Amino acid sequence: MIDHLDEKIIEILKRDSRRPFVDIANQLKVSEGTIRSRVRKLIDDNIVQSFTIKTSGKNVKAIIEIKIDVNVNTSEVAREISKFDGVSDVFEVTGEEDIVAIIDVNSSPQLNDIIEKVRRFDNVQSTRTRLILKEHVGGE
Numbered sequence: 001m002i003d004h005l006d007e008k009i010i011e012i013l014k015r016d017s018r019r020p021f022v023d024i025a026n027q028l029k030v031s032e033g034t035i036r037s038r039v040r041k042l043i044d045d046n047i048v049q050s051f052t053i054k055t056s057g058k059n060v061k062a063i064i065e066i067k068i069d070v071n072v073n074t075s076e077v078a079r080e081i082s083k084f085d086g087v088s089d090v091f092e093v094t095g096e097e098d099i100v101a102i103i104d105v106n107s108s109p110q111l112n113d114i115i116e117k118v119r120r121f122d123n124v125q126s127t128r129t130r131l132i133l134k135e136h137v138g139g140e
Contacts, residue, residue: 002047005030009038010048015137017051052088060111061104061132064118065097072123074098080121084114097128 002010005028012024021035028035042048068077074092078099082090086105093100101118105111111129118127 002042005034006038006042006047009035010042013039013048013051059104059106060108061102061135062111063130063132064101064103064115065128065130066099066101066118067096067125067127068098068121069123069125077121077123081118084117086110086114 008028009024012019012027021039022032025032025035039048066077066081068074078090078092081087081099081101086103087101088104089102091100092098101114103111103114105114115127115129118124
């Protein structure tokens with residue numbers, strides 16, 4: 001179970017996972033050791049599952065919305081899509097589409113390659129791609 005301090009630590013690390021523990025400690029007015037032990041516990045308890053990086057805005061970023069056939073294991077399709085190079089996140093969602101994939105690649109041809117791979121799945125009915133024009137990250 002996480003408390004308010006853990007929530008604040010997570011919020012800070014979501015914005016910048018490279019932020020030094022001493023900076024976090026100063027901001028939250030606790031010791032660096034407290035931050036270090038809290039983060040270790042969050043990792044050990046599998047609440048924090050990974051630390052990621054955010055690349056510069058020079059890449060092509062897009063959202064691919066994917067509609068699949070009825071009575072198909074959506075999780076299996078989502079897992080396969082998440083293995084593609086350039087796919088940063090995959091979500092199973094409600095609504096018209098069943099899966100949403102966030103893509104971060106160096107070029108439009110790389111984006112198109114991922115779209116074509118997704119469309120080759122037997123159970124994919126349709127895809128809709130939206131280019132990300134500007135990114136606003138929480139707290140920035």
